[in-house]
Amino acid sequence: MSEAPWYKRLGSGLSRTREQLGGSINVLLKRGPQLDEEFWDGLEEALIRADMGGLAASEMIDRLRKVASREALADAAAVVSRLVDEIATEVATAGTDLFADGPVCVLMVGVNGTGKTTSVGKLAAAAAAAGRTVVIGSADTFRAAAIEQLRVWGERAGVRVVERPHGSDPAAVVYDTLTEARSIGADLILIDTAGRLHTSTDLMAELQKVKRVAERESPFPVRSVLVVDATTGQNGLVQAREFDRALELDGVILTKLDGTAKGGILVAVVRELGLPLLRIGVGEDIDDLEPFDPDAFARALVGDLV
Numbered sequence: 001m002s003e004a005p006w007y008k009r010l011g012s013g014l015s016r017t018r019e020q021l022g023g024s025i026n027v028l029l030k031r032g033p034q035l036d037e038e039f040w041d042g043l044e045e046a047l048i049r050a051d052m053g054g055l056a057a058s059e060m061i062d063r064l065r066k067v068a069s070r071e072a073l074a075d076a077a078a079v080v081s082r083l084v085d086e087i088a089t090e091v092a093t094a095g096t097d098l099f100a101d102g103p104v105c106v107l108m109v110g111v112n113g114t115g116k117t118t119s120v121g122k123l124a125a126a127a128a129a130a131g132r133t134v135v136i137g138s139a140d141t142f143r144a145a146a147i148e149q150l151r152v153w154g155e156r157a158g159v160r161v162v163e164r165p166h167g168s169d170p171a172a173v174v175y176d177t178l179t180e181a182r183s184i185g186a187d188l189i190l191i192d193t194a195g196r197l198h199t200s201t202d203l204m205a206e207l208q209k210v211k212r213v214a215e216r217e218s219p220f221p222v223r224s225v226l227v228v229d230a231t232t233g234q235n236g237l238v239q240a241r242e243f244d245r246a247l248e249l250d251g252v253i254l255t256k257l258d259g260t261a262k263g264g265i266l267v268a269v270v271r272e273l274g275l276p277l278l279r280i281g282v283g284e285d286i287d288d289l290e291p292f293d294p295d296a297f298a299r300a301l302v303g304d305l306v
């Protein structure tokens with residue numbers, strides 16, 4: 001099978017992970033074909049060093065050991081050739097694509113600078129190009145430049161942006177956005193929210209209010225999507241737990257995969273969040289947001305080994 005197009009745009013990040021992981025695995029294979037403890041430990045260590053996280057790595061090794069005995073895999077090379085499948089299994093998330101499932105109102109949330117506004121712009125552009133009627137709510141009324149930034153994205157996407165002056169109540173913007181959505185018959189409502197620290201009780205309460213207003217006013221299901229910056233690594237997991245507690249998240253977008261040297265972090269994030277990975281961000285341009293393909297990702301991460 002050919003590589004998914006997004007892989008080509010992952011840039012040096014994933015290729016560095018691939019070189020490292022491929023390098024350690026090749027060293028292991030040169031030891032010889034035997035499937036002994038040294039092999040299994042070496043393989044686990046290679047996965048951990050590729051930033052997949054201890055839990056994900058030990059799970060994958062456990063499953064590979066079972067596969068090896070059940071299928072009587074002959075040697076180390078046979079196990080390594082099954083590694084791609086195991087990585088793909090590890091990062092495959094259940095659930096449907098809430099952006100493509102039908103009419104929906106989506107709140108985009110996350111800590112500062114993760115790529116919420118950019119992702120709203122990219123999602124709006126793709127949906128509008130696919131013929132959907134989209135409305136964007138500019139509910140980041142906190143950061144001074146946010147309103148203008150989203151206005152620019154709205155113009156690029158050809159999508160209506162509902163806004164209120166800087167300093168307004170974000171819940172009021174949501175109210176206006178849903179009024180507008182009903183009046184133009186929108187079937188995709190994207191609400192951009194201000195970045196906030198998951199540790200700020202007041203700001204998390206504000207987000208809960210935004211969600212309550214959306215649920216009260218929206219003709220469609222309301223979903224909360226966390227935007228996580230892949231380059232922040234393990235801290236993304238802490239953020240996710242807190243946002244999930246406050247909002248009951250429905251999915252995740254992982255951004256800046258083009259800018260991380262730690263491609264394997266995606267495995268840890270997906271494994272530990274247990275939430276659908278809805279899109280990955282692979283650049284700053286309007287079309288740099290892609291659905292996630294577990295098989296293509298796993299192949300890209302491991303490279304051609306055997």
Ligand SMILES: Nc1nc2c(ncn2[C@@H]2O[C@H](COP(=O)(O)OP(=O)(O)OP(=O)(O)O)[C@@H](O)[C@H]2O)c(=O)[nH]1
Pocket residue numbers: 110111112113114115116117118119140143146193194195196227255256257258259280281282283284288
């Ligand atoms: N390389 C790369 N840059 C990205 C990606 N997504 C967003 N960015 C950049 O990250 C920076 C922050 O993006 P924003 O969309 O403004 O982030 P935000 O979460 O809305 O930020 P706040 O509203 O301040 O919390 C911008 O420079 C974006 O161009 C991505 O997938 N790859």
Ligand SMILES: [Mg+2]
Pocket residue numbers: 116117118140146192193194195
């Ligand atoms: Mg923003």
